[in-house]
Amino acid sequence: MSNLFLFNLSRNHNEDLKTCLELMNNSDSLLLLENGVFWTEKGAMTDDIHKQILHKNLTVFALDEDVQARGITPINAVSVNLIDYSGFVTVVEEHRQTITY
Protein backbone atom coordinates (compact mmCIF):
# COMPACT_ATOMS: atom_id res chain seq x y z
CA MET A 1 0.00 0.00 0.00
CA SER A 2 1.44 3.37 -0.95
CA ASN A 3 1.71 6.46 1.21
CA LEU A 4 0.01 9.84 1.04
CA PHE A 5 2.03 13.02 1.51
CA LEU A 6 0.33 16.27 2.54
CA PHE A 7 2.02 19.49 1.41
CA ASN A 8 0.66 22.86 2.51
CA LEU A 9 3.45 25.35 1.73
CA SER A 10 3.25 28.12 -0.86
CA ARG A 11 5.43 28.73 -3.90
CA ASN A 12 7.98 30.44 -1.63
CA HIS A 13 8.97 26.90 -0.68
CA ASN A 14 10.28 25.41 -3.91
CA GLU A 15 13.11 23.55 -2.15
CA ASP A 16 10.68 22.09 0.37
CA LEU A 17 8.47 20.68 -2.37
CA LYS A 18 11.53 19.22 -4.07
CA THR A 19 12.78 17.52 -0.92
CA CYS A 20 9.26 16.28 -0.18
CA LEU A 21 9.09 14.68 -3.64
CA GLU A 22 12.52 13.11 -3.12
CA LEU A 23 11.15 11.26 -0.09
CA MET A 24 8.25 9.82 -2.06
CA ASN A 25 8.27 6.28 -3.45
CA ASN A 26 6.88 5.27 -6.84
CA SER A 27 3.07 5.37 -6.95
CA ASP A 28 2.74 7.42 -3.74
CA SER A 29 0.21 10.25 -3.69
CA LEU A 30 0.62 13.96 -3.03
CA LEU A 31 -2.24 16.01 -1.61
CA LEU A 32 -1.84 19.76 -1.96
CA LEU A 33 -3.85 21.72 0.58
CA GLU A 34 -3.98 25.21 2.08
CA ASN A 35 -1.20 27.29 0.46
CA GLY A 36 0.05 24.12 -1.21
CA VAL A 37 -2.73 24.44 -3.80
CA PHE A 38 -0.84 27.36 -5.38
CA TRP A 39 1.36 24.69 -6.97
CA THR A 40 -1.57 23.78 -9.23
CA GLU A 41 -1.38 27.16 -11.00
CA LYS A 42 -0.08 27.34 -14.54
CA GLY A 43 3.70 27.50 -14.57
CA ALA A 44 4.06 26.91 -10.83
CA MET A 45 5.85 23.60 -11.02
CA THR A 46 9.37 23.76 -12.42
CA ASP A 47 10.50 21.16 -14.96
CA ASP A 48 12.38 19.08 -12.42
CA ILE A 49 9.29 18.93 -10.19
CA HIS A 50 7.20 17.84 -13.18
CA LYS A 51 9.72 15.19 -14.07
CA GLN A 52 9.77 13.77 -10.54
CA ILE A 53 5.98 13.50 -10.48
CA LEU A 54 5.78 11.82 -13.89
CA HIS A 55 8.83 9.62 -13.41
CA LYS A 56 7.56 8.27 -10.09
CA ASN A 57 4.02 7.98 -11.35
CA LEU A 58 2.68 10.02 -8.40
CA THR A 59 -1.00 10.82 -8.12
CA VAL A 60 -1.62 14.48 -7.30
CA PHE A 61 -4.69 15.68 -5.41
CA ALA A 62 -5.66 19.21 -4.43
CA LEU A 63 -8.36 20.36 -2.02
CA ASP A 64 -10.95 22.08 -4.19
CA GLU A 65 -12.14 24.29 -1.34
CA ASP A 66 -8.65 25.72 -0.88
CA VAL A 67 -8.30 26.24 -4.65
CA GLN A 68 -11.62 28.13 -4.78
CA ALA A 69 -10.73 30.24 -1.74
CA ARG A 70 -7.58 31.45 -3.46
CA GLY A 71 -9.21 32.28 -6.77
CA ILE A 72 -6.78 30.29 -8.87
CA THR A 73 -7.29 28.02 -11.84
CA PRO A 74 -5.54 24.68 -11.71
CA ILE A 75 -3.90 24.33 -15.12
CA ASN A 76 -0.86 22.17 -15.19
CA ALA A 77 1.11 19.71 -17.22
CA VAL A 78 0.51 17.32 -14.35
CA SER A 79 -3.08 16.23 -13.95
CA VAL A 80 -4.51 17.25 -10.60
CA ASN A 81 -7.50 15.54 -9.01
CA LEU A 82 -9.65 18.08 -7.19
CA ILE A 83 -11.28 16.63 -4.08
CA ASP A 84 -13.47 17.79 -1.20
CA TYR A 85 -13.09 16.78 2.46
CA SER A 86 -15.01 13.55 2.00
CA GLY A 87 -12.62 12.71 -0.85
CA PHE A 88 -9.73 13.63 1.46
CA VAL A 89 -11.00 11.06 4.00
CA THR A 90 -11.25 8.41 1.27
CA VAL A 91 -7.70 9.12 0.10
CA VAL A 92 -6.44 8.74 3.69
CA GLU A 93 -8.25 5.39 3.97
CA GLU A 94 -6.64 4.18 0.77
CA HIS A 95 -3.05 4.87 1.82
CA ARG A 96 -0.99 3.18 4.49
CA GLN A 97 0.52 6.29 6.05
CA THR A 98 -0.44 9.94 5.80
CA ILE A 99 2.76 11.97 6.08
CA THR A 100 2.46 15.72 6.54
CA TYR A 101 5.58 17.36 5.20
Added chain:
Amino acid sequence: MQSEPALIKKVLFIIRSGPFDGLKAREAIDAVLATAAFEQHVTVHFQDEGVRLLNRDMNPEALKSKNLGKMIKAFGMYGVSSISVSTGDCKRYNCSPENAVTTFTTLDQNGVRELIANQDVTLVF
Protein backbone atom coordinates in the same frame (compact mmCIF):
# COMPACT_ATOMS: atom_id res chain seq x y z
CA MET B 1 -2.50 4.31 28.65
CA GLN B 2 -5.63 2.39 27.85
CA SER B 3 -5.96 -1.36 28.16
CA GLU B 4 -5.46 -2.12 24.48
CA PRO B 5 -3.51 -5.20 23.38
CA ALA B 6 0.23 -4.59 23.47
CA LEU B 7 1.40 -3.64 20.01
CA ILE B 8 4.66 -2.26 18.80
CA LYS B 9 4.54 0.15 15.91
CA LYS B 10 7.35 1.34 13.73
CA VAL B 11 7.53 5.09 14.10
CA LEU B 12 9.88 7.31 12.12
CA PHE B 13 10.59 10.90 13.11
CA ILE B 14 12.00 13.11 10.37
CA ILE B 15 13.44 16.17 12.08
CA ARG B 16 13.88 19.11 9.68
CA SER B 17 13.81 21.94 12.22
CA GLY B 18 17.07 23.51 13.26
CA PRO B 19 18.32 24.13 16.78
CA PHE B 20 17.47 27.84 16.90
CA ASP B 21 13.93 27.74 15.54
CA GLY B 22 11.82 28.32 18.63
CA LEU B 23 10.54 25.18 20.30
CA LYS B 24 10.22 23.10 17.14
CA ALA B 25 13.29 20.90 17.52
CA ARG B 26 12.94 20.71 21.29
CA GLU B 27 9.37 19.45 21.06
CA ALA B 28 10.26 17.04 18.26
CA ILE B 29 12.94 15.54 20.52
CA ASP B 30 10.43 15.31 23.39
CA ALA B 31 8.08 13.36 21.11
CA VAL B 32 10.92 11.01 20.09
CA LEU B 33 11.86 10.33 23.72
CA ALA B 34 8.24 9.75 24.75
CA THR B 35 7.62 7.33 21.88
CA ALA B 36 10.80 5.41 22.68
CA ALA B 37 9.93 5.39 26.40
CA PHE B 38 6.67 3.63 25.50
CA GLU B 39 8.74 0.94 23.82
CA GLN B 40 7.80 1.55 20.22
CA HIS B 41 10.25 0.84 17.42
CA VAL B 42 11.59 4.36 16.90
CA THR B 43 13.93 5.60 14.21
CA VAL B 44 15.04 9.19 13.71
CA HIS B 45 16.17 10.73 10.45
CA PHE B 46 17.72 14.19 10.55
CA GLN B 47 17.18 16.25 7.43
CA ASP B 48 17.74 19.81 6.18
CA GLU B 49 18.36 22.32 9.02
CA GLY B 50 17.62 19.53 11.48
CA VAL B 51 21.07 18.08 10.74
CA ARG B 52 22.60 20.99 12.67
CA LEU B 53 21.18 19.49 15.86
CA LEU B 54 23.93 16.88 15.66
CA ASN B 55 26.75 19.45 15.77
CA ARG B 56 28.88 18.70 18.80
CA ASP B 57 30.47 22.14 18.73
CA MET B 58 27.29 24.03 19.49
CA ASN B 59 27.60 26.13 22.61
CA PRO B 60 24.16 27.56 23.31
CA GLU B 61 25.03 28.68 26.84
CA ALA B 62 25.58 32.26 25.74
CA LEU B 63 21.96 32.30 24.58
CA LYS B 64 20.82 30.65 27.79
CA SER B 65 19.16 27.95 25.73
CA LYS B 66 19.07 24.27 26.46
CA ASN B 67 21.70 22.07 24.84
CA LEU B 68 19.61 19.77 22.68
CA GLY B 69 22.69 17.71 21.82
CA LYS B 70 22.57 16.26 25.32
CA MET B 71 19.01 15.09 24.73
CA ILE B 72 19.97 13.54 21.39
CA LYS B 73 22.86 11.75 23.09
CA ALA B 74 20.26 10.06 25.30
CA PHE B 75 18.34 8.61 22.31
CA GLY B 76 20.24 5.33 22.54
CA MET B 77 19.58 5.01 26.26
CA TYR B 78 15.86 5.46 25.62
CA GLY B 79 15.93 2.68 23.04
CA VAL B 80 15.83 4.65 19.78
CA SER B 81 16.74 1.98 17.21
CA SER B 82 18.61 4.00 14.67
CA ILE B 83 19.63 7.53 13.78
CA SER B 84 20.35 8.51 10.19
CA VAL B 85 21.27 11.45 7.99
CA SER B 86 21.16 11.50 4.21
CA THR B 87 24.52 11.53 2.47
CA GLY B 88 23.79 14.80 0.68
CA ASP B 89 22.75 16.59 3.86
CA CYS B 90 25.93 15.45 5.64
CA LYS B 91 27.95 17.33 3.04
CA ARG B 92 25.64 20.33 2.93
CA TYR B 93 25.66 20.84 6.70
CA ASN B 94 29.26 19.73 7.37
CA CYS B 95 28.14 16.85 9.49
CA SER B 96 30.63 14.06 10.13
CA PRO B 97 31.04 11.24 12.66
CA GLU B 98 33.87 13.27 14.21
CA ASN B 99 31.79 16.34 15.00
CA ALA B 100 28.44 14.74 15.80
CA VAL B 101 26.95 14.26 19.27
CA THR B 102 25.94 10.71 18.43
CA THR B 103 26.75 7.94 15.99
CA PHE B 104 24.54 7.83 12.93
CA THR B 105 24.23 5.98 9.67
CA THR B 106 24.17 7.67 6.29
CA LEU B 107 21.48 6.87 3.76
CA ASP B 108 21.24 7.74 0.09
CA GLN B 109 17.89 8.89 -1.35
CA ASN B 110 16.84 5.30 -2.02
CA GLY B 111 17.69 4.36 1.53
CA VAL B 112 15.53 7.17 2.93
CA ARG B 113 12.59 6.16 0.72
CA GLU B 114 12.97 2.56 1.80
CA LEU B 115 13.06 3.65 5.45
CA ILE B 116 9.78 5.55 5.05
CA ALA B 117 8.13 2.70 3.16
CA ASN B 118 8.84 0.38 6.11
CA GLN B 119 7.08 2.47 8.77
CA ASP B 120 3.65 2.37 10.35
CA VAL B 121 3.76 6.06 11.21
CA THR B 122 6.05 8.83 9.93
CA LEU B 123 6.00 12.22 11.65
CA VAL B 124 7.85 15.21 10.18
CA PHE B 125 8.88 17.97 12.58
Added chain:
Amino acid sequence: MKFSILVTCPPQAQGAQSALKFAKASLNAGHELHRIFFYQDAVNLSSTLQIIPRDEHNLNDEWSAFIAEYKLDAVVCIAAAVRRGVLDENEAKRYNTQGYNLSPQFELSGLGQLVDAMIVSDRMITFK
Protein backbone atom coordinates in the same frame (compact mmCIF):
# COMPACT_ATOMS: atom_id res chain seq x y z
CA MET C 1 -11.39 2.65 10.61
CA LYS C 2 -9.92 4.17 13.73
CA PHE C 3 -8.42 7.63 13.06
CA SER C 4 -6.38 9.90 15.31
CA ILE C 5 -5.43 13.46 14.52
CA LEU C 6 -2.35 15.40 15.61
CA VAL C 7 -2.56 19.20 15.36
CA THR C 8 0.63 21.23 15.79
CA CYS C 9 -0.06 24.60 14.10
CA PRO C 10 -1.19 27.76 15.90
CA PRO C 11 -4.93 28.60 15.86
CA GLN C 12 -4.19 31.38 13.35
CA ALA C 13 -2.85 28.94 10.74
CA GLN C 14 -5.27 27.37 8.30
CA GLY C 15 -4.23 23.91 9.47
CA ALA C 16 -6.25 24.41 12.66
CA GLN C 17 -9.36 24.76 10.51
CA SER C 18 -8.39 22.01 8.05
CA ALA C 19 -7.98 19.62 10.99
CA LEU C 20 -11.49 20.41 12.22
CA LYS C 21 -13.00 19.98 8.75
CA PHE C 22 -11.16 16.69 8.32
CA ALA C 23 -12.32 15.49 11.75
CA LYS C 24 -15.95 16.25 10.86
CA ALA C 25 -15.64 14.59 7.46
CA SER C 26 -14.09 11.46 8.97
CA LEU C 27 -17.02 11.08 11.40
CA ASN C 28 -19.45 11.67 8.51
CA ALA C 29 -17.75 8.85 6.63
CA GLY C 30 -18.41 6.52 9.56
CA HIS C 31 -14.90 6.40 11.00
CA GLU C 32 -14.10 6.41 14.69
CA LEU C 33 -12.04 9.33 16.01
CA HIS C 34 -9.96 7.76 18.73
CA ARG C 35 -8.24 10.94 19.84
CA ILE C 36 -7.27 14.44 18.77
CA PHE C 37 -3.91 15.44 20.21
CA PHE C 38 -2.94 19.11 20.35
CA TYR C 39 0.80 19.74 20.44
CA GLN C 40 3.23 22.62 19.92
CA ASP C 41 1.44 25.89 19.08
CA ALA C 42 -1.91 24.10 18.62
CA VAL C 43 -2.29 23.97 22.42
CA ASN C 44 -3.65 27.52 22.17
CA LEU C 45 -6.80 26.17 20.49
CA SER C 46 -7.86 25.05 23.97
CA SER C 47 -7.44 28.47 25.57
CA THR C 48 -10.58 30.39 26.54
CA LEU C 49 -8.52 33.58 26.81
CA GLN C 50 -8.01 34.08 23.08
CA ILE C 51 -10.52 36.79 22.27
CA ILE C 52 -11.58 36.82 18.62
CA PRO C 53 -13.19 39.98 17.14
CA ARG C 54 -16.95 39.47 16.77
CA ASP C 55 -16.95 39.70 13.01
CA GLU C 56 -14.32 36.98 12.72
CA HIS C 57 -14.73 33.23 12.87
CA ASN C 58 -14.06 31.83 16.33
CA LEU C 59 -12.26 28.56 15.72
CA ASN C 60 -11.57 27.89 19.41
CA ASP C 61 -15.33 27.91 20.11
CA GLU C 62 -16.04 25.74 17.09
CA TRP C 63 -13.48 23.15 18.21
CA SER C 64 -14.94 23.12 21.73
CA ALA C 65 -18.50 22.73 20.43
CA PHE C 66 -17.46 19.91 18.09
CA ILE C 67 -15.62 18.03 20.83
CA ALA C 68 -18.60 18.42 23.19
CA GLU C 69 -21.15 17.33 20.59
CA TYR C 70 -19.37 14.06 19.79
CA LYS C 71 -17.83 13.58 23.26
CA LEU C 72 -14.39 13.24 21.70
CA ASP C 73 -11.12 12.62 23.47
CA ALA C 74 -9.29 15.93 22.99
CA VAL C 75 -5.90 15.89 24.68
CA VAL C 76 -3.60 18.88 25.01
CA CYS C 77 0.09 18.19 25.69
CA ILE C 78 0.60 19.40 29.24
CA ALA C 79 4.26 20.42 28.86
CA ALA C 80 3.61 22.33 25.63
CA ALA C 81 0.52 23.94 27.18
CA VAL C 82 1.81 25.25 30.50
CA ARG C 83 4.84 26.91 28.91
CA ARG C 84 2.48 28.73 26.50
CA GLY C 85 0.15 29.86 29.27
CA VAL C 86 -2.60 27.28 28.92
CA LEU C 87 -3.49 25.87 32.34
CA ASP C 88 -6.30 23.95 33.98
CA GLU C 89 -7.33 24.34 37.62
CA ASN C 90 -4.79 21.80 38.89
CA GLU C 91 -1.87 23.39 37.07
CA ALA C 92 -2.98 26.84 38.23
CA LYS C 93 -2.77 25.59 41.82
CA ARG C 94 0.55 23.88 41.21
CA TYR C 95 2.17 26.98 39.75
CA ASN C 96 0.18 29.41 41.89
CA THR C 97 -1.06 31.47 38.94
CA GLN C 98 -3.84 34.07 38.95
CA GLY C 99 -6.23 31.90 37.02
CA TYR C 100 -6.68 29.14 34.51
CA ASN C 101 -7.99 29.09 30.97
CA LEU C 102 -8.29 25.56 29.58
CA SER C 103 -11.62 25.06 27.84
CA PRO C 104 -13.51 22.31 29.75
CA GLN C 105 -13.85 20.17 26.62
CA PHE C 106 -10.08 19.59 26.55
CA GLU C 107 -7.87 17.61 28.89
CA LEU C 108 -4.20 18.22 29.74
CA SER C 109 -2.08 15.10 29.60
CA GLY C 110 1.32 13.81 28.56
CA LEU C 111 2.87 12.76 25.27
CA GLY C 112 2.05 9.16 26.22
CA GLN C 113 -1.44 9.89 24.92
CA LEU C 114 0.02 10.71 21.51
CA VAL C 115 1.96 7.45 21.54
CA ASP C 116 -1.18 5.56 22.57
CA ALA C 117 -3.04 7.16 19.66
CA MET C 118 -0.33 5.98 17.25
CA ILE C 119 -0.48 2.45 18.67
CA VAL C 120 -4.23 1.91 18.51
CA SER C 121 -5.20 3.92 15.41
CA ASP C 122 -5.33 2.64 11.84
CA ARG C 123 -4.52 6.11 10.54
CA MET C 124 -2.68 9.04 12.11
CA ILE C 125 -3.10 12.39 10.32
CA THR C 126 -1.09 15.50 11.19
CA PHE C 127 -2.13 19.09 10.51
CA LYS C 128 0.54 21.73 10.81
